[in-house]
Amino acid sequence: MAVQEIFTGMPWWVKWIAVPVIAIVVFGGLIASVLTFVISLLFKVLVFVALVGGLIYVVRKFMSSSSSSRGDW
Template identity: 65%
Template sequence: MDAKDTFSSLPWWVKWIAVPVIALVVFGGLISAIVGFIVGLLFKVLVFAALVGGVVYLVRRFTSASSSSRGGW
């Protein structure tokens, strides 16, 4: 008797309710830790991209302003 035969003889609620609930209880902390890590990493990547974009914008703005004022001399 293999696992497929074992699960096929069980009622539907065991396969579709009890087993997933047990898996969430056992692995819930791991799943939430992984999801939290991924969300935190994506947030940090977005903050990094925003900061780099802001620095590039400021550098271009000030270098274009200083080069146009030097051209008047």
């Protein structure tokens, strides 16, 4: 029995409104936890990239200023 056979003869709102609403009610907690995990992971990756970029910027800035002042020794 295919899914199309199950929905044959049903009104359009059953397929497009009622079934998705039931799925959200049943799996809502799971969907919310997965979305929370993904957003948290993306935020942590963004913070990591920003910190590494800042570290590279500071090290390059320090290296360029220290190499120019080495001639003073």
